[in-house]
Ligand SMILES: NC(=O)c1ccc[n+]([C@@H]2O[C@H](COP(=O)([O-])OP(=O)(O)OC[C@H]3O[C@@H](n4cnc5c(N)ncnc54)[C@H](O)[C@@H]3O)[C@@H](O)[C@H]2O)c1
């Protein structure tokens with residue numbers, strides 16, 4: 001088992017990564033929360049695969065375990081599902097001494113985390129990520145969220161879990177496309193701050209456990225410094241500005257990871273054209289993304305993407321924080337005006353013909 005300590009200003013907790021950890025879920029939940037009752041929250045794809053083992057371990061550890069299973073997909077991060085989950089907690093008379101356990105991908109994690117943050121002003125929760133994306137990103141760092149009909153992640157809270165238990169065996173059943181999407185975030189960490197990880201990924205000589213640990217360690221370091229996204233944590237948005245625009249234009253036909261891959265390739269191309277990155281690094285990033293089976297280009301045009309960017313993104317006092325690569329393993333954040341953003345977008349789309 002590998003362990004990463006997250007020392008955020010608001011909470012200190014472990015991320016445990018390893019094969020077969022699900023069997024030890026019950027004792028781990030008891031140890032970190034002290035709870036005697038828990039609500040296991042999961043999705044309809046994940047629960048039939050791992051719900052039984054999770055409940056068995058929780059109950060064997062003496063916990064009274066209830067469960068709530070919701071449909072798979074982004075639609076579950078809604079006010080309606082949130083209301084449903086709150087009703088179940090009040091119906092079962094859950095108190096602040098009880099806890100929640102999220103078993104699933106980022107959708108389950110975000111919903112459970114937000115519910116934990118707000119039910120009776122906060123109950124402890126444990127993340128059990130079962131997608132690569134949630135293992136390296138969503139389950140760590142305490143960002144929780146729900147979507148509103150108008151836009152994603154519009155309601156949320158920073159609320160850290162008491163533990164993240166990542167059983168790497170669960171990744172075996174993940175559909176290939178979801179695994180590839182998670183790899184986009186892994187490649188993001190490499191470009192962002194770890195040239196060695198980039199080389200390791202390029203040569204393909206790694207174990208999933210090792211890669212997850214490296215990514216989580218980097219995220220933990222960033223969260224410790226900037227828990228609430230006011231400075232360094234913004235670096236984690238590499239590839240996400242253009243990526244989100246492609247994601248909303250595609251009406252979610254592309255996965256989040258696929259859009260991040262496109263966004264990352266675009267910002268690298270733009271950085272070369274605007275004199276911030278060398279062409280060889282840009283080529284290497286695109287090559288790694290393509291090797292991972294990820295797209296690097298989009299058919300959407302500049303006008304439609306720019307319009308979406310203006311609608312989607314908050315311009316803080318007229319500026320938006322754009323993460324720009326300077327080399328593999330080194331990025332910086334630039335505050336850009338809408339006009340400057342248009343130039344970056346144009347440069348990112350230059351030579352974009354598929
Ligand atoms: N809180 C954060 O910091 C943060 C960071 C990144 C993303 N997110 C959020 O995470 C969500 C995306 O998360 P995701 O990519 O994990 O998607 P997801 O939770 O929708 O899971 C992807 C699909 O895989 C299935 N699945 C999950 N684990 C499985 C397994 N082990 N075997 C078989 N099928 C499995 C799910 O049922 C689903 O259909 C988005 O809502 C995004 O906003 C949050």
Ligand SMILES: [Zn+2]
Pocket residue numbers: 137185240256260
């Ligand atoms: Zn992302």
